[in-house]
Amino acid sequence: MTSFIGFIVAIIVLSVLSGVVQGNKKKRKRSTGKRHTTVKKSNTQITSTTFNRSSITCRADDVLLKTPLDQINGAEFERLLSLYFRDQGYIVKEVGIGGKDGGVDLVIVDKRGEKTAVQAKCYADHNKVQVMTIRELVGAKRNHDCILSLLVTTSDLTADAKREAEQFKVDYWHGGLVENKLRAWGKWQPAKTKVKQRKVASTTVKTVTVICGCGAPMVERKNKDGKAFWGCSDYPSCRKTKAM
Template identity: 35%
Template sequence: MARKRTSPFEDMILIVSKLPWWAGLALSLVSYMVLHAIASRPVMPSAATPGQMGDAVAKSLFTTMAMFGQFVLPIAFGFGALLSGISALRQKKLYDNVATRPGVAALNEMSWADFERLVSEYYRRNGFQVTREGGNGPDGGIDLVLRQKSETYLVQCKQWKAYKVGVQPVREFYGVMTARGVAGGYFVTSGEYTGEAKTFAYGLNITLIDGRKLREMIDVASKTVAVSAPSQPAVTPPVCPKCSAKMKKRVARQGTNAGKEFWGCVAYPKCNGTAPL
């Protein structure tokens, strides 16, 4: 099926929508400021000699383009940022929903696009900067680019549940990894791999992740360890220095120490013995 023809404006929105939403917003603001500064310049010098006319016409054309671009580009970048933000929220909701469902059934029920979003969110939550390239649909292309510190990794997603992933897609993926010179790659499927695919990947910088392994990874990442604040050691109340009875915490209501806690005798008002905390 032929790819639907789109305009440059739509292509720009699509490209920016694959970036983090804040990156698209930054592009929108910066493009407006830069183009607005250019568009604010005089279109034609007030006194141009014949030898300067050609240069003046070129500059005026550039300025005129900036006059339109100062609105078109920020709008395109803004739409892209909005789509990116919506996609990020949808991605988080999808991941949280899958995390609450046991087994691999949830992986098999989703579309290839949602499967890609799920994998993207997993790596994002595990410290990677994720850029979605989108591949070429459900059957090909690099889907995600991961960056962590100075290293880059590629990810290809296959939402195949009807049959096993063979060696050919894995071999092609490795070829792309080699051509780009990345640190490693992750081939993720909701199904399984053939023995030949596993043999090919053995010893290479490719990690094959099948549906069961992905499910385990999500389960482990989703478990939150409740780290409670260290309990304070129990403080034994002192004895009253006047009557040797027990003391309890009290709060001063007046004087220079108003609002501060202190130890007061439990026999108060019969005994007004006190001690500092």
């Protein structure tokens, strides 16, 4: 009986040991089956670019007041207009910073409490405001509870955009009008661009005076064949000649 019990205990011990060994083997297989992946991060370098109108960066106010309109971007143009309207007695809310304006860049409120939605477009002269911009402004002014709407651009509007503006009573300032208003304001004093002047070489023409033997000056004459010669100016008193 005792031997039988010992036999059973031995079987149980062996089964336990075999299970432990198999478990260790499975763990080793799992650990060796894992692949370690390394992710390489690429370092992106931000390089300085040349001036572009679509940039959302904005220089200091004192710099903008000395910068021509063709040297500022969209965000700076909005900021310059906000400074102008504040000095005209408006309460100004800048809602279009960062380019996410939804059709309105500034909301200005006059002394009577009337709100105007302002859309600013800083374009080059050849790039005119399209009709879609007018439609966006008309729809967006309601979102800001504005009664009036104003489009201000450094360039101009297309013919279709002007008709659309007149139809929906959208006031607009083109580039020439904007510059006149800013100059009349007095605080905007852009640096004058130097104009290179071409130096024109002065040419001096030397006149040759031929003196006759009699002391009188000689003048150019022509014979019957059309050939030029020098003849005395006292002709016919003096008939002296000289070849050219």
